[in-house]
Amino acid sequence: xxxxxxxxxxxxxxxxxxIVSHQKNTDDRLSGFEKQVTDLKKAHRLMTEATxxxxxxxxxxxxxxxxxxxxxxxxxxxSETKSTQVPGRGTIxxxxxxxxxxxxxxxxxxxxxxxxxxxxxxxRLLMSNPYTPKTDLELFRHLEKAPxxxxxxxxxxxxxxxGSGAEWIPxxxxxxxxxxxxxxxxxxxxxxxxxxxxxxILVPRLxxxxxxxxxxxxxxxxxxxxxxxxxxTAQKSVSIKGLATRYVIDDAAAEDSAIALMPTLxxxxxxxxxxxxxxxxxxxxxxxxxxDDIATWNIRSRWGAAGLGGAxxxxxxxxxxxxQSFARGTNQGGLGQTLQxxxxxxxxGAMGELAVQDQMLICSPEFMISQLFSLTExxxxxxxxxxxxxxxxxxxxxxxxxxxxxxxVSADMNAAGVYPNGGSTQTGFLIVNxxxxxxxxxxxxxxxxxKDIAAGAIEMVSTLRSTFDSPDAAAATNVVYAYDYxx
Numbered sequence: 001x002x003x004x005x006x007x008x009x010x011x012x013x014x015x016x017x018x019i020v021s022h023q024k025n026t027d028d029r030l031s032g033f034e035k036q037v038t039d040l041k042k043a044h045r046l047m048t049e050a051t052x053x054x055x056x057x058x059x060x061x062x063x064x065x066x067x068x069x070x071x072x073x074x075x076x077x078x079s080e081t082k083s084t085q086v087p088g089r090g091t092i093x094x095x096x097x098x099x100x101x102x103x104x105x106x107x108x109x110x111x112x113x114x115x116x117x118x119x120x121x122x123x124r125l126l127m128s129n130p131y132t133p134k135t136d137l138e139l140f141r142h143l144e145k146a147p148x149x150x151x152x153x154x155x156x157x158x159x160x161x162x163g164s165g166a167e168w169i170p171x172x173x174x175x176x177x178x179x180x181x182x183x184x185x186x187x188x189x190x191x192x193x194x195x196x197x198x199x200x201i202l203v204p205r206l207x208x209x210x211x212x213x214x215x216x217x218x219x220x221x222x223x224x225x226x227x228x229x230x231x232x233t234a235q236k237s238v239s240i241k242g243l244a245t246r247y248v249i250d251d252a253a254a255e256d257s258a259i260a261l262m263p264t265l266x267x268x269x270x271x272x273x274x275x276x277x278x279x280x281x282x283x284x285x286x287x288x289x290x291x292d293d294i295a296t297w298n299i300r301s302r303w304g305a306a307g308l309g310g311a312x313x314x315x316x317x318x319x320x321x322x323x324q325s326f327a328r329g330t331n332q333g334g335l336g337q338t339l340q341x342x343x344x345x346x347x348x349g350a351m352g353e354l355a356v357q358d359q360m361l362i363c364s365p366e367f368m369i370s371q372l373f374s375l376t377e378x379x380x381x382x383x384x385x386x387x388x389x390x391x392x393x394x395x396x397x398x399x400x401x402x403x404x405x406x407x408x409v410s411a412d413m414n415a416a417g418v419y420p421n422g423g424s425t426q427t428g429f430l431i432v433n434x435x436x437x438x439x440x441x442x443x444x445x446x447x448x449x450x451k452d453i454a455a456g457a458i459e460m461v462s463t464l465r466s467t468f469d470s471p472d473a474a475a476a477t478n479v480v481y482a483y484d485y486x487x
Contacts (some may be wrong), residue, residue, distance in 0.1 A: 008050040009381070012043040016380045016395060019043075023373040036369045040395075044365075044405055047381065048393040062149045064106040068099040069153045075099055109147060116142055122449070187278045187406050190360065190391055191468070193439040199240050201440055203471045207232035234473065240442045241317045242465040245272040249458040251451065269462040270445050275302065276314035279408040281468050282362070282430070284320035291323060292419035299410050299419075318467050321362070321430050321437075322417070325481035328474070332482040333417055337426075339371035339485055344398065347431050347480040354433045354478050360391070361401045363429040364409040366487040372396065372403065401431070417483030428483030436478035441466040 019036050023029050068076050078098035097103065100118075105111035116139050124130035146154045210229035247269060279299065285291045295309030325331045330350045335343045348355040363372065372378050373396075380396045396403040414424040442465035449460045472478050 005050040008046040012046040012050070012395070013381055015039050015043040015046075019369060020373050020378075020380060023369065024376075029374060030370060033366075033369070037365045040365050040369055040405070044393055044395055047395055061107050062147045065099075065110060065147060066149050068102075069150065073153055073156055075150075075153045107147075109142075109145065113139075113142055186274050187281055187362070187404065187408075188274065188439055188466075188468070190404065191434055191437050191439055193441050193466075196240060196440050196442050199442070201238040201240065203236040203238060205234045205236055205471055205473070207234045207473065236469075236471045238440050238467055238469050238471075240440060240465055241467050242442075242463060243273050243276055243314055243317065244464075245269050245276075245462045247460040249460065251456050251458050265460055266447055269447060269460055273445050273462050273464045275408075277317075277464065277466065277468075278406060280315050280317045280320055282320045282406060282408045283322060284315050284318050284468075285323045286316060286319055287323075290315065291326065293421040294419075296421045297419045299412075300407050302407070318469060320468075321432055321479050322481045324470065325430070325479045328477055328479065330477050330480045331417060332480055333415070333484050335482060335484070337484060337486045339367075339375065341375055341377055343482065344431075347429075347482045348399075350480050351431065351433065351477045354436065354476065355431070358435045359401050359431055359433050361398065361403045361429055361431050362406055362409060363403065364411050364427045364487070365405050365407070366411040367409070367427045367429055367485060368396070368403065368405055370487060371485055372398065378403070411487035413483060415484045417481060425487050426484050427487040428481060428485055430479060430481050432479040436472050436476065437468060437470045439466050439468050 019040060022032075022036065070076060076096070076098045077100050079101050080096055080098065081093050082096050083093055099110070100114055102110070102114070105114060116135065120132055120135040120139055123132050123135060143154050208231065210231050213227040213229070215226065216224060247265060249265070279302075283292060283294075283299070290309070290313075292315075293309075294313055294315050298305050298308060319327065332343075332347050332350060335346065344361075348359070351359070373380075375398065378396050378398045381394075391402045391404060394402045394404055409427070409430065410419070411427040412419060412422070412424050413426045413428065414420045415426060417426075417428060443463070444466075445462060445464050447460065447462045449458065451458050470476070470478055
């Protein structure tokens, strides 16, 4: 772990230690409650950033980088159609990727080059008189750090052409600009993901195996056959659903901040999908009448007050964990408004054998502070340390279960565990068997940008095709929702 990451972990420990000390040693545990919640969220962010490094897909290393340098020593920057002689078929045209638009980068340096060049190209696209000195300098310095195998070609691009570097990267207008995001944080990443190829997935399931019988003795020349048993099979059908976010930006308004626009809006539009998906993982319901009053439920002021609850609501995409618990009959209400360790044990007992291993507790920040931190059985990261195998964003554990916070486990529920249209202040928690739920992903988060020159507008769209579901039988007790706790 780097010195910077160790510092973030130390700071998170310090914050948690202060909150836990307050909860255990102060008569009025809820004094300064809002500040405690804010501090807890900060500790959560620090731990997430310290323990997660976004993976950069790479393939081929320097040997693949050399493939972008032609026999004449020049770099092929963008994709080109080239003629190739194929024995028995004659000459055929093939598309060869360039250094800047290769679908998979060769190494980290190549991935960073593509990101910088894309940012520069996007900024210049939005300007009537392209001028990007900051990104030009950033690009120049990055190219200076090119691997040894690329240095001769890079130097030739700098100094052997008119303008001494003006032709580094050829500007090219494209109707679409896209990049794929793999977000390393969020609840979605804590469950397994399975890539799928079709819109509807059929998952075969072995419901139960056969039954053994006592083996008889052979006493005649025509012995009886062993008693036969039959295995029970079933099948789960999963329909892949999709989410989309669309921004429309005035190109004139974008020109003044063009360089900052690309990274800022790209990150935000991807985070929109990630947040909507996580909200549905917890609060989704595909019933004709949603279990919550989603038309008025602007959870933590995340979605805005207007236009909620329609047929296209993201909370109708698939059944979330709360709905799954209600449907499976494992919901636990009325256990008491102040948490006891026995409540958690009761909730785990409702899961039967599925509570034996690989379970996870998901709760709101308010529940963690007002309820969990007062239990001596809760271990925070200062007890098990950053060297342990922990989940992204995990700050504590209880009974061996990681405790994960999500802002979409809210603190505005009623005593029945649903959102009733305001006025309620109760919260709760979920315990889920992680092995029982899967993200069936047809396509990850994709961002596409297009400029409509006839309207003077820039459109940015992000899409995701994925469904969170369990291949278990409908009666499997693989999740529990416990509610009616004070927040």
